[in-house]
Amino acid sequence: xxxxxxxxxxxxxxxxxxxxxxxxxxxxxxxxxxxxxxxxxxxxxxxxxxxxxxxxxxxxxxxxxxxxxxxxxxxxxxxxxxxxxxxxxxxxxxxxxxxxxxxxxxxxxxxxxxxxxxxxxxxxxxxxxxxxxxxxxxxxxxxxxxxxxxxxxxxxxxxxxxxxxxxxxxxxxxxxxxxxxxxxxxxxxxxxxxxxxxxxxxxxxxxxxxxxxxxxxxxxxxxxxxxxxxxxxxxxxxxxxxxxxxxxxxxxxxxxxxxxxxxxxxxxxxxxxxxxxxxxxxxx
Ligand code: SAM
Numbered sequence: 262x263x264x265x266x267x268x269x270x271x272x273x274x275x276x277x278x279x280x281x282x283x284x285x286x287x288x289x290x291x292x293x294x295x296x297x298x299x300x301x302x303x304x305x306x307x308x309x310x311x312x313x314x315x316x317x318x319x320x321x322x323x324x325x326x327x328x329x330x331x332x333x334x335x336x337x338x339x340x341x342x343x344x345x346x347x348x349x350x351x352x353x354x355x356x357x358x359x360x361x362x363x364x365x366x367x368x369x370x371x372x373x374x375x376x377x378x379x380x381x382x383x384x385x386x387x388x389x390x391x392x393x394x395x396x397x398x399x400x401x402x403x404x405x406x407x408x409x410x411x412x413x414x415x416x417x418x419x420x421x422x423x424x425x426x427x428x429x430x431x432x433x434x435x436x437x438x439x440x441x442x443x444x445x446x447x448x449x450x451x452x453x454x455x456x457x458x459x460x461x462x463x464x465x466x467x468x469x470x471x472x473x474x475x476x477x478x479x480x481x482x483x484x485x486x487x488x489x490x491x492x493x494x495x496x497x498x499x500x501x502x503x504x505x506x507x508x509x510x511x512x513x514x515x516x517x518x519x520x521x522x523x524x525x526x527x528x529x530x531x532x533x534x535x536x537x538x539x540x541x542x543x544x545x
Contacts, residue, residue, distance in 0.1 A: 266297055266305075268312055270487040271455040278302055278485075284379055289371035291423045296379045302485060304379055306347070308372070308418055312485050314347045316382055322449075323383070324521035325481045325493055325529070327353035330412050330445045332511035332526055333500050335359065337411040341439065343399035343427060345416035346372030348384035354414075355386040356516055363392045364410075368423050370396045400426035406439035413440060415448035420461050428461065430468045433496075437472040443499040450478060453536045454488035462492060463543035469496045470544065477502050478540060479529040481520070492536070503530050 264280040278299050285296040296306045303316030314322075327350055331337060337357075342350050342365040354363055365387075367373055373394070376384040387394060395402065399415070413436050418424035426432055427448075436446050446469070451462040470476040473496035483491045495502045508523035532540075 266299070266307070268307070268310060268487075271457070274455070276485075276487070278305070285375060287371065287375075289369050291369045291371075292418075294371060294375055296375060305485070306375065306380060309422055311419060313418070314349060314376075314380065314383055315485050316380070318484050319347070319349050319383055320519045321481050321483050322486075322491070323349035323353050324518050325479070326350055326414055326416060326447055326449065328511075328516075328518060328521040329479065329493070329495065329502065329526055329529070330414070330447050331357060332507060332523060333497075333502050333505050334411065334443065334445060335507055335510050337445075338362065339410050339412075340364070341366065341403070341406075341410045341413045343402070343413070343415045343417060344368075344424070345414070347376045347380055348373070348387045350414055350416045351389070351392055352383060352386040355389045355391065357514075361391060363389075364395060365392060366395045366397050366399045366402045368396070368398050398423070398426065400429070400432050400435075403432065403435040403439050406435070408438070408441055410440055411444055413444070413446045415446070417449060419451065419458075420465075428465050428468075430471065433469050433472055437498075440498060444497065445500060446473065446494070446496040448494045450492035450494040452486065452488045452490055453492060453539055454490050458487060459539055463539055465494060466540055467543040469494055473497060475499070475501055477530060478532060478536070480532065480536070481529065495530075503527055 265277045267277045281298045305315035338361045346367040417427040420428035451458040475497040477495045
């Protein structure tokens with residue numbers, strides 16, 4: 262008998278991965294957590310039936326959510342990470358000796374415990390001395406923070422369930438206040454390809470744009486996310502992600518990356534016309 266993991270990417274489209282074994286399944290106070298093993302993607306985990314991380318393609322997402330802002334402002338020292346329970350974002354951040362402190366605010370401790378056990382590939386740096394792990398709602402956490410962070414990374418689930426608040430106007434306004442005068446906000450921005458995801462993307466873009474003078478979107482190809490075409494938001498009080506890219510400085514660091522490089526950085530901000538149109542329409 263064959264076992265397949267199937268996820269609905271739209272009402273009319275499904276994506277499946279052949280599974281060797283289901284390694285874990287439980288309901289946390291916030292969401293259902295499942296872990297599988299597979300030949301093509303290695304181990305992978307899902308929340309409420311939606312793909313979060315696979316061993317095979319997580320490097321793309323984590324490279325792009327971390328190295329893009331780090332290559333724009335090499336002086337980033339204090340970082341707030343919201344969500345990111347698998348640890349992949351923190352793993353990439355801890356490669357920078359210049360980073361002094363990382364607050365990681367994840368709502369669901371069970372996700373972190375499960376990833377430490379089943380996905381050490383991403384969870385391997387959560388015990389770094391600079392990481393302060395807090396189990397709280399990110400929406401509430403930022404409410405009281407003013408002028409504290411150089412970078413905020415929102416590595417969240419989609420805008421329903423516990424992640425819903427992380428796509429609201431209130432949240433983005435509080436992130437703006439929590440950032441220093443040259444602060445950067447990066448967030449996962451959904452896919453532009455399927456209508457319901459595109460609507461969430463447009464809403465997020467519109468709301469972020471109301472607070473930040475610089476508000477850009479960049480893309481990556483992530484095979485296990487809906488349509489494979491995924492977007493990230495780059496918002497900033499000061500830096501333009503392309504003009505202010507400090508390529509020479511980043512390349513001097515000698516970090517070995519499997520996806521990110523500074524040429525791709527510039528190219529990632531060159532968007533297809535239909536995405537440009539969706540972003541424009543979000544302001545109308
Ligand atoms: N890379 C993934 C993706 O885009 O599919 C996201 C990874 S990470 C596992 C997302 C995390 O956000 C989850 O562990 C979830 O518990 C957490 N999360 C959701 N809502 C949150 C909230 N309000 N505050 C803090 N963390 C939250």
